[in-house]
Amino acid sequence: MFQLDYMDHSPLYEQIKEKIKALIISGVLKPNEKVPSVRELAQSLTINPNTIHKAYKELELEGYIYSVRAKGSFVTPINNKINQARKDDLLLEMEKLVSELAYMNIPKEQLISRIEELYGRGRQRNND
Amino acid sequence: MFQLDYMDHSPLYEQIKEKIKALIISGVLKPNEKVPSVRELAQSLTINPNTIHKAYKELELEGYIYSVRAKGSFVTPINNKINQARKDDLLLEMEKLVSELAYMNIPKEQLISRIEELYGRGRQRNND
DNA sequence: TTAACTGTACTATATCATATATAACAGTTT
DNA sequence: AAACTGTTATATATGATATAGTACAGTTAA
Numbered sequence: 001m002f003q004l005d006y007m008d009h010s011p012l013y014e015q016i017k018e019k020i021k022a023l024i025i026s027g028v029l030k031p032n033e034k035v036p037s038v039r040e041l042a043q044s045l046t047i048n049p050n051t052i053h054k055a056y057k058e059l060e061l062e063g064y065i066y067s068v069r070a071k072g073s074f075v076t077p078i079n080n081k082i083n084q085a086r087k088d089d090l091l092l093e094m095e096k097l098v099s100e101l102a103y104m105n106i107p108k109e110q111l112i113s114r115i116e117e118l119y120g121r122g123r124q125r126n127n128d
Numbered sequence: 129m130f131q132l133d134y135m136d137h138s139p140l141y142e143q144i145k146e147k148i149k150a151l152i153i154s155g156v157l158k159p160n161e162k163v164p165s166v167r168e169l170a171q172s173l174t175i176n177p178n179t180i181h182k183a184y185k186e187l188e189l190e191g192y193i194y195s196v197r198a199k200g201s202f203v204t205p206i207n208n209k210i211n212q213a214r215k216d217d218l219l220l221e222m223e224k225l226v227s228e229l230a231y232m233n234i235p236k237e238q239l240i241s242r243i244e245e246l247y248g249r250g251r252q253r254n255n256d
Numbered sequence: 257t258t259a260a261c262t263g264t265a266c267t268a269t270a271t272c273a274t275a276t277a278t279a280a281c282a283g284t285t286t
Numbered sequence: 287a288a289a290c291t292g293t294t295a296t297a298t299a300t301g302a303t304a305t306a307g308t309a310c311a312g313t314t315a316a
Contacts, residue, residue: 011274022224025231037291048276053293070283070291078233087232094225094239096150098246101218103153105206108247111222112240118226119236139303165262176305181264198262198312 001036004045012047016055024064024075031077035065038073062086129164132173140175144183152192152203159205163193166201190214 002019004012023029035041038056042049056073059065063083067073101111130147132140151157163169166184170177184201187193191211195201229239 013274021228025227038293039291050277050294051275054274056292067292068284069293070285072291078231083232087229087234090225090229090232091234091242094222094229095242095246097218097222097225098243099153100149101215101222102247102249103206104211104215104218106215106219108243111243114219114223115226115236115239118223119230121230141303166264167262178306179304182303184263195263196313197264198314200262 001041001044004047013051013055013058016041016045016052017059020055020059021064029075031075033075035073035075129169129172132175141179141183141186144169144173144180145187148183148187149192157203159203161203163201163203 002023004015008015020029020035029035035056036044038049038052042052045052056065056067060067060073063076063086065073066076098111102108130151132143136143148157148163157163163184164172166177166180170180173180184193184195188195188201191204191214193201194204226239230236
């Protein structure tokens with residue numbers, strides 16, 4: 001499914017979170033699709049199942065997946081209403097980033113055209 | 129100068145980095161202006177000088193301040209050429225953020241208008 | 257010159273986060 | 287029944303974080 005980057009010094013469970021999140025955002029993992037089981041992913045990455053579980057638990061808290069006991073974990077269908085706190089966090093984080101990029105004299109046109117591109121990609125969005 | 133947020137669970141030295149960086153980016157701290165000494169800031173925040181030093185050391189690595197032995201630490205004047213790696217990091221981080229916001233159906237116009245505002249603020253930038 | 261200030265560099269210690277190993281429980285599926 | 291799910295728990299090891307304390311080297315002002 002993906003590999004861990006051993007040059008990355010962030011915690012394993014954080015890396016796993018980011019990888020799964022990226023697969024969801026990019027549309028590789030579809031809404032309600034099953035993600036690998038805790039033990040299966042642990043085995044394929046050669047790490048401890050508890051570490052996978054920690055990553056999944058946080059992904060669930062942030063609204064990216066939902067887990068059903070004895071069944072598995074699945075991609076949460078998008079819903080505009082939930083997770084307002086998460087949205088606020090992301091927007092705040094983006095404001096800090098943009099302030100920093102502005103401070104470094106990165107032309108704002110560069111940022112805006114990049115945004116247009118990124119929004120252009122996955123236009124087929126739904127609200128299940 | 130500023131206070132630490134004890135609801136924030138990130139390491140103290142990270143918080144200090146963020147606070148100082150914010151003061152520099154917002155223009156409160158001007159180029160070549162002195163930042164508090166290691167011991168002075170440690171005392172005013174009631175934390176260990178070693179922790180301040182770690183924060184300053186990283187701020188120096190990232191190019192925000194420079195330290196002169198026996199004199200103090202000072203805000204680095206902006207230079208478009210240095211710190212290309214840092215810029216690349218920030219741009220990559222922004223792309224991840226924007227992808228996530230797009231996935232959450234945040235209208236891109238909202239992001240763009242926010243960027244315009246943030247760029248509008250500190251237009252008086254120089255290249256010393 | 258002295259005293260007080262700077263950044264920097266150590267050692268030692270305590271605590272918490274991270275990751276592992278291992279085991280078990282409860283429910284589902286075939 | 288067997289094999290799979292998520293979940294929970296204990297124990298253990300390691301590294302990051304933070305503190306306390308001391309010291310060195312250079313600067314600045316009295």
